[in-house]
Amino acid sequence: MIERIIIAGSGGQGVMLLGKVLAQGAMLEGKQVTWFPAYGPEVRGGTSHCMVTISDTEIGSPYIAKADVLIILNNPSLEKFKSRLKNKGLLIFDSSLGLIKPSKLMEIIQFPFTEIALKLGNIKVANMVALGSYLSARQVIKPAHILEVFQFLAPAGNLKILEINRAALEEGERL
Amino acid sequence: MGKIKILISGNEAIAQGAIQAGCNFYAGYPITPQNELIAYMAKNLTQAKGVFIQAESELAAISMVYGASAAGARAMTSSSSPGISLKQEGISYLAGAKLPAVIVNIMRGGPGLGNIAPAQSDYFQATRGGGHGDYQTLVLAPGSVQEAYDLTQTSFDLADKYRLPVMILGDGILGQMMEPVTLSARKIKVLPLKSWALTGCRGRKPNIVKSFFLREGDLEKFNLELQKNYALIRRQEERYEALYLKDAKIILVAYGSMARIAKSALMQLRGLGKKIGLIRPISLWPFPQKPFQLKNKKIKFLVVEMSYGQMLDDVRLAVCGRQKVEFLGRSGGGVLNEEEIIKKVRELVSS
Structure with a gap:
């Protein structure tokens, strides 16, 4: 098993964190994993992305030319990365700003992650709703391992943050 | 801890x-x-x-x-x-x-x-x-x-x-x-x-x-x-990793991140039954001499680097003319991928 995932969105949407949480979850799952960020000069309103490779065996390049999965949180990122998805690959898209048309070239899962996060009470957890959606679509990593990562990453004693992230993840899985 | x-x-x-x-x-x-x-x-x-x-x-x-x-x-x-x-x-x-x-x-x-x-x-x-x-x-x-x-x-x-x-x-x-x-x-x-x-x-x-x-x-x-x-x-203090040198006809030589990419190309080629090996120098100075002392003159070395051929010189010195040393490299931000390495290996196999 090898899964190459590109996660992209606008700076501030938490795409780096989404990738890190996913990568740590993969580590807890006992997989080999690499996380590789875009570390160039980025501009406000532009795109930010990271690449996560999860595998049962040793991983060569952490750089992803063709992805099995795209998790895309804004339109500029979709433009930038849609050509990088493999034929019949999976696109997970935040449709808060509009739906995309179905395509024979890819499997599309689209939900308004940002709107869902707003309803939950914190726009910042849109990324975790998207992650939840990925977890249920692919089942590479058990949600329990992601919850463990939340516990590890959340500031000590801040149960509120832990709770809303958990709610976001579960909401994403249900979609 | x-x-x-x-x-x-x-x-x-x-x-x-x-x-x-x-x-x-x-x-x-x-x-x-x-x-x-x-x-x-x-x-x-x-x-x-x-x-x-x-x-x-x-x-x-x-x-x-x-x-x-x-x-x-x-x-x-x-x-x-x-x-x-x-x-x-x-x-x-x-x-x-x-x-x-x-x-x-x-x-x-x-x-x-x-x-x-x-x-x-x-x-x-x-x-x-x-x-x-x-x-x-x-x-x-x-x-x-x-x-x-x-x-x-x-x-x-x-x-x-x-x-x-x-x-x-x-x-x-x-x-x-x-x-x-x-x-x-x-x-x-x-x-x-x-x-x-x-x-x-x-x-x-x-x-x-x-x-x-x-x-x-x-x-x-x-x-x-x-x-x-x-x-x-x-x-x-010579340090290196060597893979499949025993039966290899083409031996990739790469270090650092490039060696990871070379290794995945190697595993794909091995999966297809191609006799490919890898030498990954870990100490660059002293450059490992031992793994290059191979008798079979038909072996080819393929040096793969994110440069236009720098470690290549050390491989040539270590091989000392016994075998052919070929090169594949990109630099200035270009990073070779597995496919490019596999393509070059195929060219060498057929030449």
Whole structure:
């Protein structure tokens, strides 16, 4: 098993964190994993992305030319990365700003992650709703391992943050 | 500390490895793509009761390392390509004063200010001394975040053992990438005794640390002493990984991040029944000679680098004309992928 995932969105949407949480979850799952960020000069309103490779065996390049999965949180990122998805690959898209048309070239899962996060009470957890959606679509990593990562990453004693992230993840899985 | 596995970037792993190896002095100046290293040191070295200094320049940082090392500290600095060029004067002085130090170069595109993309184009600079004078630095090239953590610890030991600067040569991929690392329980509390260090001479003869030998014959004598040390290192410190050399018809040669990509190309080709091998030099100086001593004249070597052919020279020297040595490289931000390597291998098979 090898899964190459590109996660992209606008700076501030938490795409780096989404990738890190996913990568740590993969580590807890006992997989080999690499996380590789875009570390160039980025501009406000532009795109930010990271690449996560999860595998049962040793991983060569952490750089992803063709992805099995795209998790895309804004339109500029979709433009930038849609050509990088493999034929019949999976696109997970935040449709808060509009739906995309179905395509024979890819499997599309689209939900308004940002709107869902707003309803939950914190726009910042849109990324975790998207992650939840990925977890249920692919089942590479058990949600329990992601919850463990939340516990590890959340500031000590801040149960509120832990709770809303958990709610976001579960909401994403249900979609 | 028991066996703990954490997800960490190459830059942070090097810093963590250094702290556990007893590094108690770090000076550096920020530059992409190694900033996480200096940031990790700023936060964690001070907590480990070490001294952290963000210097006013690269030149100042390497000179501070010189001073700290002369006083007996386990001293370290890090930078990326253009910054490492600035440090060359200091590295030559460290070598000339027989001072141990660890210098990390997380390479980016060059020449000049270049760009911030990963590259391996400082191989010549790292393995040929870099600064002026007849000197070498021991150069280690980790291929994973785990190895970056492990080799950083080793490099402090080697620097002290042979009294010379040791360079960790990585690139933007290795520095930025996060991977799981199993932390060791190692924690050096008492540094090795350095009888030559400037520790205050009450009750003993004063020590002198310098790289200046004006009296006739003195410098030649000193240089011969250095050469003897380098010969010893050549004999004892070759490090490499070799895969499938027994039946290989084409042997890929790559180091660092490039070796990972070469290895995945190799596994794909092996899966198709192609007889491909791999040599991954881990010590770039001394360059491993042993794995290249192969009798079969029909073998071809394919050197793969993120440069236009630098390690290539060392492979040619090691092969010494016995077999054909071919080359594939991209640089200036271009990173070869598995497919490009496989395509080149197929060309070689059919030629």
